[in-house]
Amino acid sequence: MKYILVTGGVISGVGKGVISSSFGTILKSCGIEVTSIKIDPYINLDAGTFSPYEHGEVFVLDDGGEVDLDLGNYERFLNIILHRDNNITTGKIYQNVIDRERRGDYLGRTVQVVPHITDEIQEWVERVAQIPVSVEGKPPEVCIIELGGTIGDIESMAFVEAFRQFQFRVKRDNICVAHVSLVPQPRSTGEHKTKPTQSSVRELRGLGLSPDIIVCRSEKPFGQSVKDKISNFCHVNPEQIISIPDLSSIYEVPVFMDNHGMIEYLNDRLNLGISSFAQSRQNMKKWRNLVERINHLKYSVSVAVVGKYTQLEDSYASLIKALHHAGNHLGYKVVVDFIEASNLERETLNVDPASYHDSWGQLCRSECVIVPGGFGKRGVEGKIEACRWCRENNKPFLGICLGFQAAVIEFARNVIKLEGAHSSECVESTPHPVIIDMPEHNTGQMGGTMRLGKRTTVFKKEYDSKIRRLYGLEEEIEERHRHRFEVNPKYIDKLEKLGLQFVGVDTDKKRMEILELENHPYYVAVQFHPEYLSRPLAPSPPFVGLILSAKSRLKSFIAKGLKLSPQTQSDYESEDDLDHLTAKMSMNESDSSSAYSSSSIP
Structure with a gap:
């Protein structure tokens, strides 16, 4: 050795x-x-x-x-x-x-x-x-x-x-x-x-x-x-x-x-x-x-990351790298705008009006949005507001871990009309605990007690989901997890009846892993952390789908039967290949990210 x-x-x-x-x-x-x-x-x-x-x-x-x-x-x-x-x-x-x-x-x-x-x-x-x-x-x-x-x-x-x-x-x-x-x-x-x-x-x-x-x-x-x-x-x-x-x-x-x-x-x-x-x-x-490829990227895509730890970029190191992996592969330079989740909260007393309007302006101007993971109740209402805005305005959206849970809470409140719906992590006395803790992973001890590591997610065959196609129509995938809370099984039927499709579940079909909103360009959230398995030469499918949707290319990508997964990564071997890809992805590119007027800000 x-x-x-x-x-x-x-x-x-x-x-x-x-x-x-x-x-x-x-x-x-x-x-x-x-x-x-x-x-x-x-x-x-x-x-x-x-x-x-x-x-x-x-x-x-x-x-x-x-x-x-x-x-x-x-x-x-x-x-x-x-x-x-x-x-x-x-x-x-x-x-x-x-x-x-x-x-x-x-x-x-x-x-x-x-x-x-x-x-x-x-x-x-x-x-x-x-x-x-x-x-x-x-x-x-x-x-x-x-x-x-x-x-x-x-x-x-x-x-x-x-x-x-x-x-x-x-x-x-x-x-x-x-x-x-x-x-x-x-x-x-x-x-x-x-x-x-x-x-x-x-x-x-x-x-x-x-x-x-x-x-x-x-x-x-x-x-x-x-x-x-x-x-x-x-x-x-x-x-x-x-x-x-x-x-x-x-x-x-x-x-x-x-x-x-x-x-x-x-x-x-x-x-x-x-x-x-x-x-x-x-x-x-x-x-x-x-x-x-990185040095010759001709086009850019703006991504808003609505997070809780935005003062230190290393807090989202893998997330940012996963975005760049997907952008580099598709021929786009990724421009990341961090938005402090608390600044999006209407009722937060310590947020000054300028920060509130600046943050909402950033969100509106972005081409797509990511709501990443986190712990604790600070900023959760802001994440929920970001989920609502993306759902109502057809903005390409990817929720990860807590972002997945925020999307469920938002849908329960504003579509199913369950007043006061929340996570028991944030409000123990909520009348509608749509997110609850997993008893076997909430022992009271800190460190190493969450649902951690690689777990299998099984796709439901009854759904023709975008995210499954991005994974190459696999029947099941393996991704890494880090969480202690899950969707309450009691509310799943209500959520699905009104259009929130849980297209991926665990092997026991008890825990919800992937949700997708029907009749939306790209509204996907995952309980796992896909950024951990993203590679420079093999980008993570959820991030690829987000960027494609931001550039109005996802439908044509799926229609052509192209698939991109960690196991099936096509590798462009020359600059000619890159030019061909860039031309193909940018042909007749429309500005799908036109700035919304200030009246669209809540």
């Missing part, structure tokens, strides 16, 4: 996750099976109890693991299926060691950070690195480990020490250290400053790890003289330093690294035995074509 350890310096959030994913992408292009591990030095057992403002979105895996959003990057870039143990936290490590101490595994010895905690870290990495993660189930050959945070943080000291020991445990030829550092360029001087990188590398070396590769992040590219300076003070050759400036898309990073000879260096450093670099370049063609 070969290992690549990715560390970070100067500041956090410098792009270690994308760079780690890019290492894996270029290795996979050479036919090498890759797995990934993300280390988070916090004491929480997992990311499940985090506020989205604290750490960005919580990414959910097939096995129900609630993990850091960087694991989403790994899965999307590498097309692999990771497991909860691929995310290591300080809490997990200490819990394992304490459990072993309670069982008497240490035979009365004093349990210490060194060697017991550091040994546990090394054993965990070696064990998880062997678990197959590829779709084909092949054993990994290279494990990429991202150490979260910044070198020098007190929280990560035990992990740094563990890897200092680990490099001797697995031998030098089997481990490569890549250090990602920021090289700022102050406007006052316009000169790239290398001192922060020098200090960061000096600290890393002082802790016993010497970087083999220094990845320098900067706003703009820098020249050879800056590389020579870093080389001189950081004890690495200039060819071991790669400067990655801000690029047009994160999907350009693996192509950029490949163009700068990264695979040749890794082959020499880790003795990977790659014989044909020409073949790897050929295998990277899909990524190169993807970058070309």
